[in-house]
Amino acid sequence: MIAILTLVAASLAAETHTVVPTKYYNSFDHRHPVFARVRSGDTVVTKTADAGGYDWTGKRAGERGNPLTGPFYVEGAAPGDSIAIRFTRIRMNRNYGFTGYRLGAFSVTPESMEKTYPRSYQRGAVVPERDDIVKWSLDLAKNTVKLSAPQSKVHPFEFKANPMLGCVGVAAPGVFGPTSGISGNYGGNMDYNRLVEGVTVYLPVFHPGALLFIGDGHALQADGEPTGTGIETSMDVTFQIEVRKGVSIDNPRMETADSIISIGSQPEFVSSLDRTIRVATTDMVDWLVRDYKMEPWAAHLLIGYRGQYDVITVGGSMGLRIPKADLPKR
Numbered sequence: 270m271i272a273i274l275t276l277v278a279a280s281l282a283a284e285t286h287t288v289v290p291t292k293y294y295n296s297f298d299h300r301h302p303v304f305a306r307v308r309s310g311d312t313v314v315t316k317t318a319d320a321g322g323y324d325w326t327g328k329r330a331g332e333r334g335n336p337l338t339g340p341f342y343v344e345g346a347a348p349g350d351s352i353a354i355r356f357t358r359i360r361m362n363r364n365y366g367f368t369g370y371r372l373g374a375f376s377v378t379p380e381s382m383e384k385t386y387p388r389s390y391q392r393g394a395v396v397p398e399r400d401d402i403v404k405w406s407l408d409l410a411k412n413t414v415k416l417s418a419p420q421s422k423v424h425p426f427e428f429k430a431n432p433m434l435g436c437v438g439v440a441a442p443g444v445f446g447p448t449s450g451i452s453g454n455y456g457g458n459m460d461y462n463r464l465v466e467g468v469t470v471y472l473p474v475f476h477p478g479a480l481l482f483i484g485d486g487h488a489l490q491a492d493g494e495p496t497g498t499g500i501e502t503s504m505d506v507t508f509q510i511e512v513r514k515g516v517s518i519d520n521p522r523m524e525t526a527d528s529i530i531s532i533g534s535q536p537e538f539v540s541s542l543d544r545t546i547r548v549a550t551t552d553m554v555d556w557l558v559r560d561y562k563m564e565p566w567a568a569h570l571l572i573g574y575r576g577q578y579d580v581i582t583v584g585g586s587m588g589l590r591i592p593k594a595d596l597p598k599r
Contacts, residue, residue, distance in 0.1 A: 283310035293318055293336030293484070297438045297457055298446030299476040303342045306478075309512040313341065316362065317434070317484045317504045321396055325362040325503040335436050335449035335458055339482035343510055346479040351513045352439070354481065355469040358507035359432045361409055365417075366488045366502035367395040367402045375538070375584045376495035394418070405500050407488055414488050414500055428489060432504060435460040435485030438521075442475040449484065451536035452586060456521045459534055460499070461581045461588060462490045463525060471513075471522040481510070493583040520552045528577075528590040531556060537585035546578065549589040561597050571595065 288305045307313060317338050318324045322331035330336070346352055370390040374382055392400035404417040407430065416426035438456030441447050452459045456472050464470065472479070483506060487499025523530040531552040533545030550572060557568035575595045579588040 283312065284308070285312040285314060287314040289316055290318075290338045291330075293322070293331035293338065294340075294482070295332055295334050295336055295449045296446045297337070297441050297449065297455055297482055299440035299480055300446065301340055301480075303478070303480075304339050306342045306344060307510055308344045309510065312357075312507065312509045314507045315483075317486050317506060319366070319503050320435070320485050320498065320501040321367070321399075323396070323503065325505075327363065335485040337436060337449050337482040337484040338506075340440065340480035341482075341510070342478035342480060343512060344478070345514070346474045346512045347477055348474055349515065349517050350474045351471055351516045351518045352474060352479050352481065353469055353471050353511040353513055354437065355509045355511075356434070356464075356466055356506065357509060358505065359434060359466045359486070360505045361407050361412075361430060361432055361486075361488050362503055362505045364407050364409065365395075366405045366407055366414065366500040367498075368405060368500050369496035369498045370401050370403050372495050373497040373583070375497075376493070390419075402498075405488070407500075407502060430488045431462065431465060431490075433462050433465045433487050433490060433499070434483055434504070434506070435464075435487055435490075435499060437464060437470050437472075437481075437483050439472050439474060439482070440476045440480035447536070449482075452534040453536060454520050454534060456534065458485060459521065459532065459581060459586055460485070460487075460490065460494045461523070461532065461579070461586070462487070462492060462499070463523065463530070463579070463588070467526060469524045471518060471524070473518050473520070483508075493580040495583055518552075519555075520548060522552070522556065523588075527594070528592055529556065529596070530579075531589045532581065533587045533589075534581075535585055537582055539585070542580065542585075542587055545585065545587040546589075549578075549587050550576075553589050553591065557591075561599060563597060
């Protein structure tokens with residue numbers, strides 16, 4: 270009997286799946302063919318293309334608009350559960366990226382746009398069909414980014430990189446197949462610059478297997494993504510996945526080394542940011558009451574005096590962080 274149990278345990282041991290995509294999808298749709306099947310506890314080693322569809326070799330491999338790696342079918346994940354995705358590695362894997370050339374009209378006052386410089390920079394400066402993006406050099410050894418052109422007379426435009434993923438999400442609820450350009454309660458194109466190596470993302474499950482997608486790597490991005498892009502590039506990504514049976518959540522959540530974060534995620538420009546502030550705050554109350562056993566009034570006061578809000582995207586989403594140092598012991 271002991272020998273049989275040992276064999277069963279060995280057969281169920283966590284595995285590492287190294288999978289390289291050859292086809293990408295541009296929506297969080299449950300009808301896409303499964304890319305890879307994984308079990309709770311497994312590790313995935315994979316790659317993502319950039320937002321324009323170019324891969325780690327500079328080859329056009331997918332369609333423009335955040336091509337996604339996936340979907341990953343997680344065995345045992347069912348509606349009413351949630352999944353935890355811990356990103357152990359998010360690294361730049363080529364020597365260039367690109368960004369928008371100026372702030373988006375959604376980031377500044379309308380009257381200021383009448384006096385600013387043209388949106389067009391130079392056709393073909395990065396990719397043949399675009400005239401509104403500029404190139405950045407990525408130093409993989411030093412983990413830095415530097416603007417290639419144009420060149421400022423007063424600033425070197427060289428910064429420490431902070432590789433992140435813009436897109437992490439599961440197949441959306443119902444028959445909805447949202448594009449990879451928006452976000453919602455399923456995650457999606459959240460563009461949160463805290464979604465970096467070492468972070469755990471929690472997502473609700475709406476379809477059997479959850480159907481996880483990732484993509485849209487950024488070498489660096491400011492709060493709010495005010496130009497409409499990060500420094501877009503391809504990435505090497507490693508993550509571990511866990512099924513949380515019976516743990517139902519309504520919105521994306523994240524956990525960093527020092528904070529828990531509720532995310533008010535919505536398609537950009539659907540409503541003003543105050544709506545997503547309310548969504549994030551409501552979710553945080555639920556998290557503190559259910560998981561940390563706080564009285565509702567105590568959760569309200571902790572948020573009221575220790576909560577920290579992040580503008581995730583100027584036109585869409587907000588995050589609410591609570592420092593772990595201020596949480597009750599569990």
